[in-house]
Amino acid sequence: MVNALPGAATPAISESRAVRWVLIGTSVVFLTVFLLAPLALIFATALAHGVLPYLRSFTNPDTLSAIRLTLLAAVIAVPANLVFGVSAAWAIGKFEFFGKSLLISLIDLPFSVSPVVAGLTYVLLFGAQGVFGPWLSSHGVQIIFAVPGIVLATIFVTFPFIARELLPLMAAQGNDEEEAALTLGAGGWQTFLRVTLPNVKWALLYGVILCNARAMGEFGAVSVVSGHIRGLTDTMPLQIEVLYNDYQFVPAFAVASLLALLALATLVVKSIVEWRAGQLHGEAA
Amino acid sequence: MSIAVRQITKKFGSFTALNSVDLDIPRGRLVALLGPSGSGKTTLLRIIAGLENADAGSVEFDGQDVADRTVRERRVGFVFQHYALFRHMTVFENVAFGLRVRSRKSRPPSAEIRRRVGELLDLIQLGTQAGRYPSQLSGGQRQRVALARALAVEPSVLLLDEPFGALDAKVRMELRRWLRQLHDDVGVTSVFVTHDQDEALEVADRVAVMNRGRIEQVGSPDEVYHRPATSFVYNFLGNVNLFHGRVDDGLARVHSEPTGDIVFVRPHALEITRQPLGANYFRATIKHINAAGPFVKVEAKTEWGSAIHVEMPQERFRAMGLLKGEEVFVTPRDAAVFSDDRHAVSA
Numbered sequence: 001m002v003n004a005l006p007g008a009a010t011p012a013i014s015e016s017r018a019v020r021w022v023l024i025g026t027s028v029v030f031l032t033v034f035l036l037a038p039l040a041l042i043f044a045t046a047l048a049h050g051v052l053p054y055l056r057s058f059t060n061p062d063t064l065s066a067i068r069l070t071l072l073a074a075v076i077a078v079p080a081n082l083v084f085g086v087s088a089a090w091a092i093g094k095f096e097f098f099g100k101s102l103l104i105s106l107i108d109l110p111f112s113v114s115p116v117v118a119g120l121t122y123v124l125l126f127g128a129q130g131v132f133g134p135w136l137s138s139h140g141v142q143i144i145f146a147v148p149g150i151v152l153a154t155i156f157v158t159f160p161f162i163a164r165e166l167l168p169l170m171a172a173q174g175n176d177e178e179e180a181a182l183t184l185g186a187g188g189w190q191t192f193l194r195v196t197l198p199n200v201k202w203a204l205l206y207g208v209i210l211c212n213a214r215a216m217g218e219f220g221a222v223s224v225v226s227g228h229i230r231g232l233t234d235t236m237p238l239q240i241e242v243l244y245n246d247y248q249f250v251p252a253f254a255v256a257s258l259l260a261l262l263a264l265a266t267l268v269v270k271s272i273v274e275w276r277a278g279q280l281h282g283e284a285a
Numbered sequence: 286m287s288i289a290v291r292q293i294t295k296k297f298g299s300f301t302a303l304n305s306v307d308l309d310i311p312r313g314r315l316v317a318l319l320g321p322s323g324s325g326k327t328t329l330l331r332i333i334a335g336l337e338n339a340d341a342g343s344v345e346f347d348g349q350d351v352a353d354r355t356v357r358e359r360r361v362g363f364v365f366q367h368y369a370l371f372r373h374m375t376v377f378e379n380v381a382f383g384l385r386v387r388s389r390k391s392r393p394p395s396a397e398i399r400r401r402v403g404e405l406l407d408l409i410q411l412g413t414q415a416g417r418y419p420s421q422l423s424g425g426q427r428q429r430v431a432l433a434r435a436l437a438v439e440p441s442v443l444l445l446d447e448p449f450g451a452l453d454a455k456v457r458m459e460l461r462r463w464l465r466q467l468h469d470d471v472g473v474t475s476v477f478v479t480h481d482q483d484e485a486l487e488v489a490d491r492v493a494v495m496n497r498g499r500i501e502q503v504g505s506p507d508e509v510y511h512r513p514a515t516s517f518v519y520n521f522l523g524n525v526n527l528f529h530g531r532v533d534d535g536l537a538r539v540h541s542e543p544t545g546d547i548v549f550v551r552p553h554a555l556e557i558t559r560q561p562l563g564a565n566y567f568r569a570t571i572k573h574i575n576a577a578g579p580f581v582k583v584e585a586k587t588e589w590g591s592a593i594h595v596e597m598p599q600e601r602f603r604a605m606g607l608l609k610g611e612e613v614f615v616t617p618r619d620a621a622v623f624s625d626d627r628h629a630v631s632a
Binding site (some may be wrong): 184 | 334336357361363370371386387437438
């Protein structure tokens with residue numbers, strides 16, 4: 001824009017250009033030091049002894065079990081939060097009810113509470129010495145130091161993602177289109193599938209991507225409730241820690257590279273979704 | 286279909302939106318609910334549609350209470366103020382929506398849907414725009430799509446909420462006439478909400494004037510304009526000058542002091558002269574003259590200091606050669622007096 005103006009070579013402009021380069025330079029240096037270098041290091045260490053040792057890392061049964069458990073937790077947590085996020089956003093965006101602002105604050109809770117604290121609450125609730133612990137163990141249900149605890153902790157730390165994406169959009173869109181659908185003879189479910197959902201699909205997809213990334217990468221809360229039983233209750237992030245502490249750097253960084261790849265894939269999909277949503281929005285403008 | 290509204294009351298918290306409202310809408314008529322914002326007209330429309338529930342009272346379609354019928358069962362066509370078009374669907378899909386969501390056995394075959402939507406798009410003169418999205422249309426076009434979408438389900442009644450509210454003056458004028466024509470062609474019982482008295486008087490067969498959750502008067506445009514039942518109706522339909530005054534010997538007289546009665550005079554019923562006319566006149570000083578338009582609008586200040594508005598024909602204005610700052614005599618030709626000034630809004 002600035003270059004298009006007449007007199008682009010005036011001192012005032014060149015000064016602002018210098019400022020611009022300083023700002024851009026700072027961001028680039030910062031990103032390189034804190035993001036790109038560690039990312040490169042992950043792959044460099046994982047592949048330090050070549051491709052074969054890298055691939056062999058994934059034959060370790062404990063590692064495979066960790067990958068399976070991470071996928072399982074995500075497969076349960078993401079749909080659960082999808083249902084929760086859509087219902088919460090719908091309720092908050094489209095109705096007036098008592099305690100609405102409280103609900104909005106509660107949705108943000110996992111963002112403000114340390115994941116470790118979240119994990120500890122689950123231990124205090126469901127652990128052997130916890131509030132429901134004795135009752136649960138007498139009925140043969142184990143939550144803490146078992147898969148259910150990991151799933152619960154994952155759901156807890158990831159539940160704001162989808163609701164947060166949908167909330168502002170649904171509130172801004174209001175009820176008009178839903179009411180129009182009703183007057184045209186559509187039922188509640190038809191209205192949801194044909195009107196509400198298509199209107200929020202990009203925000204929803206974006207929320208799901210973020211939710212999934214966090215679900216697979218969560219460490220703190222899961223670490224507290226997992227109990228680190230190798231091959232049973234270790235997720236990928238926990239397995240990385242275990243391997244690293246055993247000085248098995250190549251396998252540790254190999255698993256880390258999987259998570260890094262997931263993050264990169266998430267970024268790519270996220271950019272595509274944003275570009276696509278932006279394009280639709282551009283059409284609308 | 287005829288609609289009867291019986292003793293409808295609706296409160297939002299402590300605010301009474303509708304206060305025991307009765308209204309009859311005969312079959313095939315085009316009725317306007319006219320009133321200022323907050324008068325309850327939109328709430329009444331939404332209650333008729335079933336989008337809102339009344340706290341008390343009933344709505345009857347053809348004499349049948351429809352309290353237990355949901356929105357979709359009432360078969361009303363509703364046109365929303367901001368169109369509420371489905372933004373992710375094309376014009377064609379918007380209009381087809383009501384047919385597509387029908388149950389399998391009552392849904393027309395897709396060739397039939399295409400034919401009917403095509404007909405409606407021709408009716409709204411948007412046959413060539415079928416593939417566009419609502420965001421690519423102008424306001425007037427969106428409004429017509431909203432109408433076609435409502436008509437596609439062959440509603441037994443058409444309800445329109447401020448149908449032209451969001452459009453500019455010229456488009457509004459065109460769409461008004463178009464709606465009137467459409468109603469005469471289709472003949473469906475229609476109710477529309479508006480705050481624009483010109484719109485209501487021009488388009489509707491009957492006008493229900495609403496104020497503060499009540500209907501002040503129902504009648505033909507001619508009746509409500511020429512024989513207003515309350516001071517509010519008089520005041521709301523057209524411009525008006527308010528004076529203190531009293532009826533003496535069957536003649537409304539203007540006083541400079543409060544008398545308890547209010548005299549209403551339309552701007553065109555005030556006559557400006559250079560000589561006193563008869564016995565009922567007052568003095569005024571001309572403050573401003575606007576000669577653009579079919580009538581010349583004169584703003585003047587009365588001898589007791591209040592502002593009045595006078596409208597006079599161009600020929601008379603030119604013959605008189607009125608000037609700004611001139612002192613003249615003003616005679617009310619025709620006035621309405623309301624002893625009950627509950628609704629009077631100060632001018």
